[in-house]
Amino acid sequence: MSILNRFFNWGLIGSKYKTCITLALSQIKLVVNKRDAQLKLMRQEIAQFLQSGQEPITWIRVEHIIREQNIWAAYTILELFCELLLLRIPVIESQRECRLDLKEAVASIIFAAPRCSDLPDLLTVRNLFITKYGDEFIAAVNRPIIEKLSVYTPSDEVKFNVLKEIAQEYNILWDSSKTEAEFNKLPEDLLNGSKQISSVTAEIFETKSPNATLWPPLFSNTQVQVQPLQPPKADAILISTEAKQSLADTQKERPVSLESLDVLERSRVAIVAAHAANELVVEKYKVE
Structure with a gap:
């Protein structure tokens, strides 16, 4: 009797894994296609701004494009991991511990599911894997997924490279020399005003004789003697x-x-x- 119960339980668990992973996979594909279409529209807008010479607007909006590209890349990796797990459901059912070739996929889904708010089905798959395996092998998470889903400000070099890619994609003659010189400028070069002032003051001191003082003394010819105060009149x-x-x-x-x-x-x-x-x-x- 226990063998039959175990057999039917395995069948129910296996069908639950298959159903949840299938739903998550279809949801990831829909979101990836949607974000891909949004990225194309955003890149077209950036190309129009570059063509009209509105570089300050592009310099701000390109950060949003970089963020969307990172999320899109992370979702494509998660899609591949879900397809792998869907094929390995018989192995997941038959073994109590997670195999080495599945650790990266399982750990990446456990890590990424709470950070993907538009993938609720992936959160269900995460709960199933935590219940079966736990979250002790979180160190096996895919490194690109950690980098793509982390929130950070992109560097000027990354933004400049994305703008160049968009200009080349839409065949726009964009003169990037000014922008490239601006972000390649060292912080010291941005302080030319203070250096000019300091050079002027240095010239003033050089014109003076070494024994001369910049300001005359308050009492140059008189000697002041401090006397005690007297009572009032x-x-x-x-x-x-x-x-x-x-x-x-x-x-x-x-x-x-x-x-x-x-x-x-x-x-x-x-x-x-x-x-x-x-x-x-x-x-x-x-x-x-």
Whole structure:
């Protein structure tokens, strides 16, 4: 009885593998054809922009074309792997462990299925393989699939080569010398403005004598002697008394706290004293 159950279970599992892989394979073919048509339209648009001389737009849109080409290439590899697994379903049924010649295909499907949102049937196949084999041999994933499905910014050289291919495909006379010189330019060459300024300043310093200074001293002929501050004059004291009187008048008009009055009075007296001391220093410099 157990032998019959095992036989029928194997038959059900085998038919499930075959059905899921077949559905995933047909879905991959539909998506590949659809993306192929989209790529042709996008390349035609790029060719029109190149012909009209709108290079900045092509430089931006070519990144999307590179991304679509990478996805299309990854899907074609997955299509081949699904066809291989569809032929090896009897081997998958009969053996409990994954064979060496199937590890790359199984591991690539397990890796790529979550990254292919428009292939839900491939996710079902992935769950079947994880249930049977696990995901321990993920290191056997196909290297081009990892590179094509990874998200990264293409280099300027790659973008330039794709634009050249499109121009050659549609027989467009595109002068690529300016674009090629732009991305081949070193980062130092983009800073010519600062180098010119630095050269001008160097010429100014070279024209000066080695003993000369760029700016004259503030006191070239006079010797400044720092003297201690003296107490304020009587006028300053009178001003402080007038300030006190104005504070008293304002206090009568509106209630003010004693702490705020004390702080205001001290600050005003300090300002008046500093002003008087500054006048004394200026008069002394004038006399000298």
